[in-house]
Amino acid sequence: MNALDDAQAIRHADAELLSLALIDARNRTLRWLAAFEARAALTPDDGGASPLWLAARAGAWQDRWIARNLQRQRGEACDPGAPGLAPADAAIDAWVADARALPAVDADTLRGWLAQTLDVTLELLAAAGGDDAALHFYRFALLHEDRLGEALAERAAELRALPARPARDPLWLPAQRFELGSAIGGAVPENERWAHEIDVPDFEIDAQPVGWTQFVEFGEDGGYDRREFWSDAGWAWLQSGPRAEARRAPRHVEQLRGGVLALRQGRLQRVALGQPVLHASRYEAEAWCRWAARRRLPTEAEWELAALSAGARGFVWGDVFEWVAGSARAWPGHRAGPGSLDPIPAPGTMGVLRGASWMTRLRRRHPKARRFAPPASDTIFCGFRSCAL
Numbered sequence: 575m576n577a578l579d580d581a582q583a584i585r586h587a588d589a590e591l592l593s594l595a596l597i598d599a600r601n602r603t604l605r606w607l608a609a610f611e612a613r614a615a616l617t618p619d620d621g622g623a624s625p626l627w628l629a630a631r632a633g634a635w636q637d638r639w640i641a642r643n644l645q646r647q648r649g650e651a652c653d654p655g656a657p658g659l660a661p662a663d664a665a666i667d668a669w670v671a672d673a674r675a676l677p678a679v680d681a682d683t684l685r686g687w688l689a690q691t692l693d694v695t696l697e698l699l700a701a702a703g704g705d706d707a708a709l710h711f712y713r714f715a716l717l718h719e720d721r722l723g724e725a726l727a728e729r730a731a732e733l734r735a736l737p738a739r740p741a742r743d744p745l746w747l748p749a750q751r752f753e754l755g756s757a758i759g760g761a762v763p764e765n766e767r768w769a770h771e772i773d774v775p776d777f778e779i780d781a782q783p784v785g786w787t788q789f790v791e792f793g794e795d796g797g798y799d800r801r802e803f804w805s806d807a808g809w810a811w812l813q814s815g816p817r818a819e820a821r822r823a824p825r826h827v828e829q830l831r832g833g834v835l836a837l838r839q840g841r842l843q844r845v846a847l848g849q850p851v852l853h854a855s856r857y858e859a860e861a862w863c864r865w866a867a868r869r870r871l872p873t874e875a876e877w878e879l880a881a882l883s884a885g886a887r888g889f890v891w892g893d894v895f896e897w898v899a900g901s902a903r904a905w906p907g908h909r910a911g912p913g914s915l916d917p918i919p920a921p922g923t924m925g926v927l928r929g930a931s932w933m934t935r936l937r938r939r940h941p942k943a944r945r946f947a948p949p950a951s952d953t954i955f956c957g958f959r960s961c962a963l
Contacts, residue, residue: 579936585713585760589699592712595937596699599719600692603629604685606726611681615730626677627670628726630684632719633691634670637662639711639913641694649707654912662694663687706760711913713761718915720935727933728953731826731838736893736932738848742781744962745884749776752879755905756942765916765944768907774875780959782890783850784862786834790847792865793830798822803864808857811950825853825952849893851957856897856925856949859958869960871899874944876961877928881941892939894957895927902926902946916946924948931955 577583577591578598587595610616610625617624642659645652661667666687669678679687695715702708752774756766797803798821804812812821822830827845829835834845836852854862856871863869872880877898880889902924910917927945930938933955947954 581937581940584716584937585762585940587709587713587716587761588704589702589709589712592709592716593696593699595716596692596695596712596719599716599723599935600632600688602723603632603719603726604688606723606730607681607685609730610726616681623673623725623729624677625726625729626679626681626684627673628722628729629688630666630670630679632722633662633688634667635718635913636691636695636715637667640698640715641691643711646698646711647703647708649710650911651707652912662691710761714913714915717761717763717938720938721915723935724931724933724955728955731953736849736852738846739782739785739850739890740848741785741787742888744778744780745880745887745889746778747774747776747876747880747884750774750879752875754875754878763916763943764908764910764914765902765918765946766905766942767909768905770906772875774879777872777876778962779872779876779880779884779889780961781884781888783894783896783957783959784859785848785850786845787847788866789824789851789854789862790830790832790834792862793823794832795865797861797865800865803861805857805860807949808855808861811855811857824851824855824858827853852894852955853952854897854957855952856958858952859897862958863960866960868963870963871897871958872961873900874898874926874928877959878941881929891929891941892934893932894929894955895931895945896929897956897958898926898928900926902944916944919946925951927954927956 578595584595607625607629616626640646641662643652644658645656665678669675699712702712751771753769753771755769756762757769801809826836826838827834828837828842834847835842836845859871863871877896881891901922902919904918908918924946927947
């Protein structure tokens with residue numbers, strides 16, 4: 575495997591590999607910027623952040639935590655409140671800090687600024703040391719920009735043909751002791767810190783995410799109109815907002831009964847029923863599980879254990895992010911560092927997604943990766959699988 579695509583190698587990347595990866599990530603950001611520009615879609619839409627603002631964040635993070643940070647060699651031990659250098663561009667810096675502010679630049683100016691900030695990053699990287707502390711902010715700059723690339727893809731509602739997989743029997747995994755989370759070493763995202771052993775009872779889990787064939791049955795059985803399948807919060811979400819009168823399917827789906835027609839970039843397309851459910855909120859995932867009888871969302875430990883140990887038996891992941899049970903929380907020993915990319919939310923406010931989507935860079939497809947999002951989120955490339963009760 576190319577080292578640029580190796581999720582484990584990239585977490586321990588040296589300066590040479592990081593340099594190549596940072597250039598690769600910036601090129602992808604610029605390609606997305608050009609795509610939005612060609613569609614005249616650089617302004618915010620449907621309450622989302624503008625592509626210009628998302629792209630600008632990549633350069634602003636590197637400027638703040640690498641170019642201006644005089645203690646960057648100390649990594650997470652640096653003092654975030656220590657005096658630093660002035661911003662490369664004060665207007666862009668202020669704009670990035672307030673997404674509601676008017677854009678400080680046009681697309682051409684932003685491209686020049688992104689080139690400038692990357693040049694500075696690469697120059698400083700070439701002179702950095704080779705230990706984890708010295709490379710910390712460069713590794714996390716790459717993580718940040720790769721995530722922004724996926725956010726730009728979500729903003730575009732990018733359409734690709736996902737694999738249509740035949741149905742497979744669920745998998746049974748025996749009770750065992752399991753190390754949840756990531757061990758110290760390399761660039762470990764904060765919400766994976768730190769590894770700790772837990773007991774996992776035996777469980778049965780779907781071999782792959784729930785597909786449209788199963789979800790269409792839920793819709794045809796009146797699943798969106800039957801209160802007994804929905805949590806209080808889920809029912810309130812279903813009955814609220816501008817789509818409340820017409821919400822009878824996941825986001826972008828125009829027809830659910832008798833087949834799936836989805837709207838992508840202004841075009842209706844028929845979706846193969848063997849593809850995984852896409853753009854489903856956690857509320858919809860939970861409602862389907864209740865409708866399916868004796869099904870539930872997997873816990874984080876169950877999902878991670880299956881991803882690590884059941885691949886040879888047919889456990890498939892990586893087509894869509896997958897909702898799991900429980901709320902976002904810190905693992906034991908977690909401590910937020912400077913420039914945190916994964917702040918731990920207030921208890922009970924955010925859900926957790928595991929895995930990756932087809933738009934996630936291969937170097938970010940790690941079985942221990944976590945993503946936090948509100949349960950109502952359905953703009954993410956998200957679906958779900960289930961476990962037996």
